[in-house]
Amino acid sequence: MKKAIATLAVLLLPCLAAGQKAPAPAQVVQAVRAYRMENEDRIMRELCEFLAIPNIASDTPNIQKNAAHLMEMLEARGIETHLLPITGRGPVVFGKLLSPEAKHTVILYAHYDGQPVDPAAWTDGAPFEPLLRNAAIEAGGKRIPFPVNGAGLRGGYNDDWRIYARSASDDKSPIVALLAALDALRAKEIPLALNLKVILEGEEEAGSPNLQRTLELHKNLLGADLLITADGPVHQSGRPLVFFGNRGDIGIDITVYGPLRALHSGHYGNWAPNPAMELSRLLASMKDEDGRVLIAGYYDDVTPLGEVEKKALAAMPDNDADLERELGIAKPEGAGKKLAELIMEPSLNVCGLRSAYVGSQAQNVVPDKAEASLDARLVRGEDPQKKFDQIAGFIRSQG
Amino acid sequence: MKKAIATLAVLLLPCLAAGQKAPAPAQVVQAVRAYRMENEDRIMRELCEFLAIPNIASDTPNIQKNAAHLMEMLEARGIETHLLPITGRGPVVFGKLLSPEAKHTVILYAHYDGQPVDPAAWTDGAPFEPLLRNAAIEAGGKRIPFPVNGAGLRGGYNDDWRIYARSASDDKSPIVALLAALDALRAKEIPLALNLKVILEGEEEAGSPNLQRTLELHKNLLGADLLITADGPVHQSGRPLVFFGNRGDIGIDITVYGPLRALHSGHYGNWAPNPAMELSRLLASMKDEDGRVLIAGYYDDVTPLGEVEKKALAAMPDNDADLERELGIAKPEGAGKKLAELIMEPSLNVCGLRSAYVGSQAQNVVPDKAEASLDARLVRGEDPQKKFDQIAGFIRSQG
Numbered sequence: 001m002k003k004a005i006a007t008l009a010v011l012l013l014p015c016l017a018a019g020q021k022a023p024a025p026a027q028v029v030q031a032v033r034a035y036r037m038e039n040e041d042r043i044m045r046e047l048c049e050f051l052a053i054p055n056i057a058s059d060t061p062n063i064q065k066n067a068a069h070l071m072e073m074l075e076a077r078g079i080e081t082h083l084l085p086i087t088g089r090g091p092v093v094f095g096k097l098l099s100p101e102a103k104h105t106v107i108l109y110a111h112y113d114g115q116p117v118d119p120a121a122w123t124d125g126a127p128f129e130p131l132l133r134n135a136a137i138e139a140g141g142k143r144i145p146f147p148v149n150g151a152g153l154r155g156g157y158n159d160d161w162r163i164y165a166r167s168a169s170d171d172k173s174p175i176v177a178l179l180a181a182l183d184a185l186r187a188k189e190i191p192l193a194l195n196l197k198v199i200l201e202g203e204e205e206a207g208s209p210n211l212q213r214t215l216e217l218h219k220n221l222l223g224a225d226l227l228i229t230a231d232g233p234v235h236q237s238g239r240p241l242v243f244f245g246n247r248g249d250i251g252i253d254i255t256v257y258g259p260l261r262a263l264h265s266g267h268y269g270n271w272a273p274n275p276a277m278e279l280s281r282l283l284a285s286m287k288d289e290d291g292r293v294l295i296a297g298y299y300d301d302v303t304p305l306g307e308v309e310k311k312a313l314a315a316m317p318d319n320d321a322d323l324e325r326e327l328g329i330a331k332p333e334g335a336g337k338k339l340a341e342l343i344m345e346p347s348l349n350v351c352g353l354r355s356a357y358v359g360s361q362a363q364n365v366v367p368d369k370a371e372a373s374l375d376a377r378l379v380r381g382e383d384p385q386k387k388f389d390q391i392a393g394f395i396r397s398q399g
Numbered sequence: 400m401k402k403a404i405a406t407l408a409v410l411l412l413p414c415l416a417a418g419q420k421a422p423a424p425a426q427v428v429q430a431v432r433a434y435r436m437e438n439e440d441r442i443m444r445e446l447c448e449f450l451a452i453p454n455i456a457s458d459t460p461n462i463q464k465n466a467a468h469l470m471e472m473l474e475a476r477g478i479e480t481h482l483l484p485i486t487g488r489g490p491v492v493f494g495k496l497l498s499p500e501a502k503h504t505v506i507l508y509a510h511y512d513g514q515p516v517d518p519a520a521w522t523d524g525a526p527f528e529p530l531l532r533n534a535a536i537e538a539g540g541k542r543i544p545f546p547v548n549g550a551g552l553r554g555g556y557n558d559d560w561r562i563y564a565r566s567a568s569d570d571k572s573p574i575v576a577l578l579a580a581l582d583a584l585r586a587k588e589i590p591l592a593l594n595l596k597v598i599l600e601g602e603e604e605a606g607s608p609n610l611q612r613t614l615e616l617h618k619n620l621l622g623a624d625l626l627i628t629a630d631g632p633v634h635q636s637g638r639p640l641v642f643f644g645n646r647g648d649i650g651i652d653i654t655v656y657g658p659l660r661a662l663h664s665g666h667y668g669n670w671a672p673n674p675a676m677e678l679s680r681l682l683a684s685m686k687d688e689d690g691r692v693l694i695a696g697y698y699d700d701v702t703p704l705g706e707v708e709k710k711a712l713a714a715m716p717d718n719d720a721d722l723e724r725e726l727g728i729a730k731p732e733g734a735g736k737k738l739a740e741l742i743m744e745p746s747l748n749v750c751g752l753r754s755a756y757v758g759s760q761a762q763n764v765v766p767d768k769a770e771a772s773l774d775a776r777l778v779r780g781e782d783p784q785k786k787f788d789q790i791a792g793f794i795r796s797q798g
Contacts, residue, residue, distance in 0.1 A: 058759070115762050138660060233666045247665065253758055259726040261537060265774055266646065267632045269748040270690055270741035271719075271731045276749035276771070277686060283679035291669055320670075327658040332670045342669035349668040350675035351761045353769060356751035359652055360457065362772035363514045364604075365750055372675070373761035375664055 005036050005043075005177045005184065023190055035184035040157050044146065046073070047176045050112075051130040051165040055172075057113040057206035063090035066112050067202060070175070074198070077182050084218050086210045090202020094221055097182075097196045105195040105224040110174045110231055111204035114167035130165035134158070138326075174230035175200060197224060204231070207251060237317050247343075248378035250388055251351075254279065254395065255371045262356060262365040272366045276355040279370040282398055283350060291333030293348045295394040303381035305344060316340050347377040348391070404435050404442075404576045404583065422589055434583035439556050443545065445472070446575045449511075450529040450564040454489075454571075456512040456605035462489035465511050469574070469599055476581050478597070483617050485609045489601020493620055496581075496595045504594040504623040509573045509630055510603035513566035529564035533557070537725075573629035574599060596623055603630070606650055636716050646742075647777035649787055650750075653678065653794065654770045661755060661764040671765045675754040678769040681797055682749060690732030692747045694793040702780035704743060715739050746776040747790070 023031075036043065053069055054062040067083055067090045074081045074095045083091040090113060117127040124143070125131050135141030139160075147156045162168075178198070185192060199222075201211055215222060235241045258275030259268070287293050305313070320339050324332060334342045355370035357363055378387055422430075435442065452468055453461040466482055466489045473480045473494045482490040489512060516526040523542070524530050534540030538559075546555045561567075577597070584591060598621075600610055614621060634640045657674035658667070686692050704712070719738050723731060733741045754769035756762055777786055 116756065116760050118756065118760065233663065249665065249763070251761065251763075253761070257727075259728055261726070263726070264632065265746070265748040265750060266648065266776055267742065268738070269746040269774075269776065270744055271733055271738040272726065272728060273690075273730070273732055274749050276752045277682060279752070280679035280682035280749070281688075283676060284683040287676060289680075291672075327660070327662070327671065328656075329658055329671060331672070333672055334670055339667070339670040343666065345669055347664070347668040349664040349763075349765060350673050350679070350754070351664060351764055352755035352757040352766060353675045353678070353752045354757045355749070355753075357515065357517065358751040358753045358770045358772040361515045361517065362650065362652070362750045364648070364650075364748075364774050366748060367751060370752060371757045373757040375668075375761075375763050377665055377668065 005032060005181050028185075028190060031188040031190060032181065032184040035187050036180065039180070039183070041147070043176065043180045044157070044163070046179070047163065047168075047173060048130040048146075048165075050172050050176060051163070051168055052128055054128045055112060055114045055167055055202075056116055057089060057203035060088055063113055063202050067091050067093050070112060070200060073175075073179060077179055079196075079198070082218075082221070084214050086203070086214055089206075089210065092202070092211065092214050092218075093198070093200040094218065095196075095198040095200070096221070097192070099192040099195055102193060102195045104226075105197060107197040107199060107222065107224045107227040108178060109199045109201070109227060109229045110178075111171045111201040112167070112175065113202045113205050114170070114172075115205045117166050125164055127166040130163055130168065133162050133164060135160045136162050137164070171204070171231045178230070195224075197222070207249070235317065236323055237319050239317070245380065247346075248382070248384055250376050250378065250384050252374040252376065252388070252391060253371065254282070254374065255369055256282065257369050258367055260368065262363070262368045265364045265366050268366055274366050275370040276367055279353070279355070279372055282395065283372060285398060286348060286394070290335040292335075293346070295348075295390055297390060298348075299346060301381045301383065301386070302346060302379055309344075313338075313340050313344070343377075344379065346379050346382060346387075347375075349375050349377075351375055404431060404579050427584075427589060430587040430589060431580065431583040434586050435579065438579070438582070440546070442575065442579045443556070443562070445578070446562065446567075446572060447529040447545075447564075449571050449575060450562070450567055451527055453527045454511060454513045454566055454601075455515055456488060456602035459487055462512055462601050466490050466492050466601060469511055472574075472578060473597070476578055478595075481617075481620070483613050485602070485613055488605075488609065491601070491610065491613050491617075492597070492599040493617065494595075494597040494599070495620070496591070498591040498594055501592060501594045503625075504596060506596040506598055506621065506623045506626045507577060508598045508600070508626060508628045509577075510570045510600040511566070511574065512601045512604050513569070513571075514604045516565050524563055526565040529562055529567065532561050532563060534559045535561050536563070570603070570630045577629070594623075596621070606648070634716065635722050636718050638716070644779065646745075647781070647783055649775050649777065649783050651773040651775065651787070651790060652770065653681070653773065654768055655681065656768050657765060658767055661762070661767045664763045664765050667765055673765050674769040675766055678752070678754070678771055681794065682771060684797060685747060685793070689734040691734075692745070694747075694789055696789060697747075698745060700780045700782065700785070701745060701778055708743075712737075712739050712743070742776075743778065745778050745781060745786075746774075748774050748776075750774055 050066075050069060050073070053066045055066050057063055070093045071081045071083060074093070077097070079095040079097045082094045084094055085091045093112070119127055132144050132146050133141035134144045141160075141162060144161070182192075199215070201208060203210065229243075229246060232241060232243050232246075256275040256279040258278075259272045263272050286295060293299070318338060318340075320332070323329070323339065332339070351373040353370070353372050356365055356367035376387060376391065378384060449465075449468060449472070452465045454465050456462055469492045470480045470482060473492070476496070478494040478496045481493045483493055484490045492511070518526055531543050531545050532540035533543045540561060543560070581591075598614070600607060602609065628642075628645060631640060631642050631645075655674040655678040657677075658671045662671050685694060692698070717737060717739075719731070722728070722738065731738070750772040752769070752771050755764055755766035775786060775790065777783060
């Protein structure tokens with residue numbers, strides 16, 4: 001988040017109103033960094049308080065608590081805030097901070113809801129009780145206490161330390177980082193050269209089913225020159241990434257039904273069709289061994305990359321081999337293409353499988369059903385409804 | 400269980416010691432039925448008390464409680480009882496009831512442990528709180544109170560009523576039915592013509608890992624002319640079935656590992672191999688669409704059925720079409736063979752699948768692993784270790 005604060009502070013300064021003396025970006029970064037080191041404790045406390053509010057989109061009371069809390073956070077910075085309501089869900093939190101004489105307006109998008117959680121899977125800690133580790137879990141990080149506030153703390157947070165909580169990275173930190181950047185500029189008396197608007201969504205992880213409708217209803221608020229989405233990955237090398245587009249995503253749940261009730265596998269196996277096997281067969285028929293989707297026409301609508309994009313991709317650092325080692329991947333999919341190229345293509349991914357029970361809970365049954373959840377990423381040129389119909393049509397054709 | 404009591408009572412009378420007047424089987428059935436109708440309340444109470452003791456094989460304290468309770472039940476009938484211990488598990492409960500002048504000895508096998516349970520899946524009731532329904536759940540059965548004991552109760556239990564609890568059918572009822580049959584014969588002063596032994600196992604559903612060793616250790620107790628296993632299905636028509644052999648069963652857990660941690664499907668999909676997809680591909684490669692196993696040599700060691708067996712199979716009632724309707728099966732596996740024939744063959748069944756999360760809990764990830772549990776039924780002529788090696792070899796050959 002440290003880099004994020006400085007980056008966001010610079011993004012707020014791309015051009016200055018005439019007559020103002022423009023501080024050089026390097027100076028701004030230095031000033032903001034100084035502010036951050038003096039205020040780490042306060043910034044981290046704000047983040048942790050925010051992370052402690054459970055934020056699953058379908059958990060109506062809590063997601064609305066997040067929005068109310070956000071509104072306070074924005075208004076404390078003098079940002080004019082409106083809650084654009086969505087029935088039963090968290091509202092879109094809209095904020096506006098005008099700068100005298102600014103000629104341009106930037107909208108920053110982020111979301112305050114998080115992915116669904118299985119608390120039982122958080123074996124060391126809990127999703128909504130933020131804790132600090134002295135490194136990432138993958139690097140063997142252990143829990144450590146938060147540093148105690150005091151004069152000696154300046155810059156006391158080590159670069160390897162990590163906060164663990166649902167949405168600690170995706171996507172509450174960018175919101176806190178933006179507000180810290182605003183605080184820093186103000187403290188260092190560096191004027192904002194832009195009008196700033198924010199759109200903070202409360203159901204991105206649920207597929208943003210109401211975002212378009214809600215924004216269209218409040219179109220009058222949304223005039224701007226540029227929209228920045230603060231919800232993308234850093235490069236695996238740790239370097240910040242700027243994306244110039246986003247893939248779309250559709251989620252698909254498949255349930256294969258077997259016998260009306262689970263049957264004893266000794267008494268009915270070989271005769272009763274097994275839905276777990278049928279589902280396996282269906283999924284296996286969707287992709288080849290290189291991960292290429294076999295559904296007819298799956299890649300037909302893709303707008304090919306232009307020369308500029310191809311050059312940008314080629315210029316990206318290639319650390320695929322490091323990643324393979326780090327993630328324990330013997331051979332990636334994609335027939336030799338680089339990760340950066342592959343995520344420019346449409347995808348079809350199995351997010352999860354479930355049928356009856358496994359391991360020590362396994363029962364000797366022909367299950368009554370088998371479920372899979374898939375997600376399909378869409379690229380430029382593709383229509384989500386058409387894609388869905390393509391996949392559904394394929395499933396139907398397999399019987 | 401009503402039929403079971405009469406059937407078991409008759410089984411105890413296949414031949415009589417010389418000099419005794421043999422009551423005709425029909426008379427015995429009548430006498431036992433009369434006893435049962437007079438004592439339904441007592442018999443059901445004994446069953447329900449037994450069902451209320453949790454009986455998962457790995458739940459050491461409770462499974463041992465079952466054994467202690469069983470010992471009391473047997474000793475109350477004057478059966479000499481020994482607990483043949485298994486460390487950390489429920490003992491084999493061995494019982495012996497000698498009849499003066501009996502020339503033959505029958506061993507009756509049953510098991511007092513049950514399949515693993517997921518209490519959350521018992522949406523109306525709980526696994527170890529037996530309850531009564533006025534019909535099977537599939538037939539729309541609703542909970543009803545147990546009839547109150549009294550003079551008017553004689554024969555008060557309706558034939559359609561069902562007890563629901565873990566092991567209510569598999570396999571505690573046969574034990575209670577046997578004891579009720581003994582009580583009935585004694586009450587009606589019909590002498591036992593056989594020596595009776597019982598072997599009651601506490602980890603059948605866990606694969607009987609210690610049964611052979613334990614019985615070999617106590618071989619001296621086990622002399623007998625016939626062993627009857629009271630752990631098979633009734634025919635779907637409701638008619639009792641006598642099996643003249645049992646298939647074996649091996650359980651196999653497969654885990655396919657993907658990246659070392661679950662990855663964001665948008666950032667790594669198309670590149671990181673997906674273990675749920677790999678598992679699907681593996682399972683799909685194991686069987687063809689008719690359910691025939693494609694693993695090389697899978698059927699090679701099967702001892703073919705003889706003429707007698709074929710005739711017996713052909714003479715069995717064929718209600719496959721009814722079953723298909725009842726279970727909602729559009730087309731069974733087995734390329735047109737009957738259920739009764741198909742369960743004479745080796746099988747390979749997917750008992751369950753699990754990988755990350757599905758439905759509303761789904762996360763947009765490439766999962767870190769995918770698991771399946773399989774069970775393979777073995778027939779005469781097959782060796783479990785060889786079968787396991789065959790399956791494991793196939794998995795290895797698929798990479």
